[in-house]
Amino acid sequence: MTYDFREIGKTLSNWGRWGTDDERGTVNLITPERVVHASSLVKRGAIFDLGIPFDGNGPQTGGSRINPVRLMSETGHDQHYPGAFHYADDYVFMPLQSASQWDGLAHVFYDEQMYNGFPSSDVGPHGAKHCSIDKMAKGILGRGVLLDIARLRGVDWLQAGEVITPDDLDAAAERQGVEILPGDILLFRTGWRTKFVRDADAKGFMEGEPGLGLACCEWLHRHDVAVVASDNWAIEALPGEVDTELLPVHMVLIRDMGMTLGEILDFDELAADCEADGVWEFLLAAPPIKFTAAVGSPINPLAIK
Numbered sequence: 001m002t003y004d005f006r007e008i009g010k011t012l013s014n015w016g017r018w019g020t021d022d023e024r025g026t027v028n029l030i031t032p033e034r035v036v037h038a039s040s041l042v043k044r045g046a047i048f049d050l051g052i053p054f055d056g057n058g059p060q061t062g063g064s065r066i067n068p069v070r071l072m073s074e075t076g077h078d079q080h081y082p083g084a085f086h087y088a089d090d091y092v093f094m095p096l097q098s099a100s101q102w103d104g105l106a107h108v109f110y111d112e113q114m115y116n117g118f119p120s121s122d123v124g125p126h127g128a129k130h131c132s133i134d135k136m137a138k139g140i141l142g143r144g145v146l147l148d149i150a151r152l153r154g155v156d157w158l159q160a161g162e163v164i165t166p167d168d169l170d171a172a173a174e175r176q177g178v179e180i181l182p183g184d185i186l187l188f189r190t191g192w193r194t195k196f197v198r199d200a201d202a203k204g205f206m207e208g209e210p211g212l213g214l215a216c217c218e219w220l221h222r223h224d225v226a227v228v229a230s231d232n233w234a235i236e237a238l239p240g241e242v243d244t245e246l247l248p249v250h251m252v253l254i255r256d257m258g259m260t261l262g263e264i265l266d267f268d269e270l271a272a273d274c275e276a277d278g279v280w281e282f283l284l285a286a287p288p289i290k291f292t293a294a295v296g297s298p299i300n301p302l303a304i305k
């Protein structure tokens with residue numbers, strides 16, 4: 001199939017929708033009313049940790065992205081303070097994009113423009129002048145909905161390059177008896193993280209992946225989804241549908257629609273619980289760390305039912 005991602009992006013553009021100076025994009029759809037509603041979804045006090053461990057066993061294979069490296073600057077030994085006091089300190093060296101993370105709105109651009117028409121030259125060695133992740137400091141929290149595409153297809157995981165369509169998203173919502181509402185944080189499970197946990201094959205995890213096809217951009221726009229996140233590393237199917245473009249879904253969602261993307265999450269425990277109790281909606285709390293001028297952020301996402 002031939003896709004003109006620029007044409008799709010133009011049709012679905014949210015530039016100007018929240019003002020010409022907006023730097024938050026579809027996160028604006030999480031209104032105070034939606035937050036109040038999301039908080040009402042906490043019924044049992046059950047908390048699900050959707051983050052992957054920040055350590056050397058992650059899926060990164062090197063090159064521009066490595067797994068987090070943590071070093072001890074103080075171990076508490078050989079310290080001689082007055083009285084009984086000892087302390088330990090550590091620090092971390094890591095790409096902000098190496099484990100569970102938000103892709104911010106300055107992370108991806110094309111034709112010299114990023115979301116809302118800000119020039120891509122705003123991003124340089126010192127970071128991003130506009131659309132940096134710290135602009136999301138008061139997010140990202142709202143009604144989360146999990147669509148389990150792997151369960152829909154009756155497999156442990158989808159295969160690399162397997163494209164998820166709008167019909168799949170509708171079919172998963174119907175099977176699960178859940179409705180997508182404006183301002184939702186949509187999580188979709190491909191099983192790709194499940195495969196990584198089972199195989200510990202970082203190269204296989206990063207070489208390709210199942211994920212959204214370009215047609216899902218219109219679906220996300222039509223449902224006024226605020227944020228989308230997955231258990232794969234780039235949201236979209238790889239290899240993708242456009243031979244000549246690396247990540248066309250990224251370009252439409254981030255640059256044209258102003259949508260923050262969540263990557264490399266782990267939904268397995270949550271999905272099993274949702275399958276057991278039939279409740280696929282919850283409060284989702286995943287604020288970014290407000291690194292000034294950064295284009296993304298690690299997250300510790302929690303689903304609360």
Ligand code: UVW
Nearest residue numbers: 097103233234250263
């Ligand atoms: C790129 O955008 C290059 O990758 P990711 O979506 O994993 O951050």
